[in-house]
Amino acid sequence: MWNIKFVLKSLKKSFSITFINIIGFSLGLCVTFFLIQYLLNEYSYDSFQKDKDRIFRVAVKSYQKDKFEDETYVYTSEMGTALKQDFPGVEQYATISYPKSDIFYYNNSPFKIEHYRYASSGFFQLFSFNLKEGDPQKALENPYSLVVTEKLAESLFGNHDPVGKQLILNDQNYTITGVAADPPKNTDVRFNMLISFSTRYKQKNVYMGWNGGNQYIHYIKLVSGTDITTLSAKADTFMWKYINKDYEKVNIKDEIYFQPLPDIHLHHNADSGWLRTSILTFSMIALMLLVVVIINFINLFIANAGKQLKTMGLVKIHGASRSRTIKYLLTEIAVLISVSILIALALVSLFHPWFEQLAGKPIPTIAESGFAYALLIVCTILIVTLLSAFFPSLFISSVQPSKIIKNNVAVGKSGKTLKNGLVVFQFFISILLIVATLTLQKQIRFMQGFNSGYDKENVLILPLQTSELRKKADLLKQEIAKISGVKNSCAVSEVPYDGLTSNGYFPEGKATPELINVIDVDEDFLSMLNISVTKGENFSQEMGTxxxxxxxxxxxxxxxxxxxxxxxxxxxxxxxxxIGVVKDFNFASLRSSILPLIITNKSWDGYFNYLLVKTSGTNISETIKEIAEKWENVVPNSLFEYSFLDQQFDQAYRIELSIQRLVQFFSVVTILIALLGLLGLSKFSIDNRVKEIGVRKVNGATISEILMLLNKNYVALIVTAFGLAVPLSWFVMNKLLENFAYKTGLSWWIFALAGILALGIALLTVSWQSWRAATRNPVEALRYE
Incomplete structure (x- = not known):
């Protein structure tokens, strides 16, 4: 109890330094805790699955003339069934579709359900998703049966039991046979609703079987004790039996392999490369933030050494042992860190929704994160506490009391060197993060402003989400054309911003099929998006062929x-x-170069899925209102939705945008923490030179001379940090930009601006203290001399 009282009294005397230390610690720990949540979430994907080590996703590598062509985990419908049938080691399989969205009807009211999937009957036997109502073995067995999540059931039916109720999709009744718990945030198998896979065989214009469309994802669960290499060894024979025997005629071969469920998220998804980059980046940022926090603490302790030494001298003179002295110091450190931890945890809870928005994905809360998160937090706190306490306590407790009483103690040259080195390191990190932020921002703006080869400004995307809407696409176009704010419109099968469907085609002169992207459009597509025909001619209604x-x-x-x-x-x-060749345009992200494309004038099922509407760009809200009225008139009781093509194009870079936002945020926090430390150091340093400043003013020194005297050391430290940061940041940013087929260059002004920002902010922080000291009346400082 004596220790606590003595510590609190000591901290009160150095309130400004204590306040700065707590604020810096709290901010640093808050961001570090957020990063731990983010990283733990990424590494824990599908870890809740009970038999995760026995579950694998089937992936396929395609070869043409023994040359690797493509790799995918999306294949035709029969793969899972055949694997279960042919291999006794396969205990269960589950086939699911890509996520879909559609307009459903309940009680004649339309509503949109996003992220629903078709799933085979073994879904709930293979995965550990909790079915709250319904039979796990039968819920997805019969055609036109579906399972909804608790969240969707509540939004549709309130507190009423949904089981047995019917929803309508494309004039077909679907019966709810189960209610599933909402899937955890850390899974790649997310869904809001599941429809029985057997339904696909009943639907029109859906091609099933081994020669059907590549739309389905297959998972298998092995019998306990079965080695996956046993299946892998027989994979060639299996594929020869079902598909490669036919493919051999055209020199094509598909090979299957099995992706372990725990590895899928970080190694086998389309964005896994960027995800690993972000994890490495944020891990380094978390580590650097902790280092900066610890550096601040040590720096402020060293800076405050004089006051601490006088306190320790009095304690030692009264007979306190070195162990008791160290205990006192550790108590003070524990108080500081405990208060900081409580503030940090409160900030984490308060700003969690904002951090989710910043990261662009769901992140578990503290309560949802579980034991692993708590353990990592405790380990982080222990490491920070031990490292922060070790040097100050060892240094201060080792000083002899006789030197303290004679005022014969100084931090010394080595102490000053350490302080300066730590300041350099802080701003070295800060400059690195500023360069990363500016480079990512420049690359994203380059992508957003890149001439994609077509005009995407003021273009509305209108989904045709029901069969009736798709059938009346021409009538909708005619009615919308009457609106004064509409310049043109066209119907398309897909929206060209984040990749298009690809199929196998036989171009003239080729005996083997080529995988080529395709989009189905009407004759107004090229003119509306301003895509030029370089040879031949566009489609024409007059030409029936x-x-x-x-x-x-x-x-x-x-x-x-x-x-x-x-x-x-x-x-x-x-x-x-x-009949024509169009100029290349980007229909996917700039991470990849422009791929071969076929444009057809007829959709595969006779209907288009979207209308694109080019507006004049003036009074858009009124134009949208008029379009909605036409929409309701043509197809009453239908859901009208819209988005902007340029915004969807930007969404193709959502991963880069989230990384850029996070790095920008971490840069600001790191610089702020560094500046808090610098503020504390400069305040203490200037307070110790008040008498010196007074003497210099009495002897004729001007304010500008005193400001230069007080600031020149910090200028030298920032310049040193800049010189060290530039080569490393240049190398790292060049490596980062290699991920893009189309990329901006590294400009000199990015590094210059980073250095100027670091120097300017640091000087503003120090100069505030310097100005107060330089303009102070020297009589106040020399009154008692």
């Missing part, structure tokens, strides 16, 4: 090596003549 014709892009012509593609043919479900 255009229904069977193709347009191709320049990338396809180049790949095929055609000098004159007009008149050449491409085979798939018939022979299609090429």
């Amino acid at each position: 255009d229904d069977n014709a193709y347009l191709v892009n320049e990338a396809l012509v180049k790949k095929m090596g055609w000098d004159d593609p007009i008149g050449k043919t491409i085979r798939r479900g018939g022979v299609h003549p090429i």
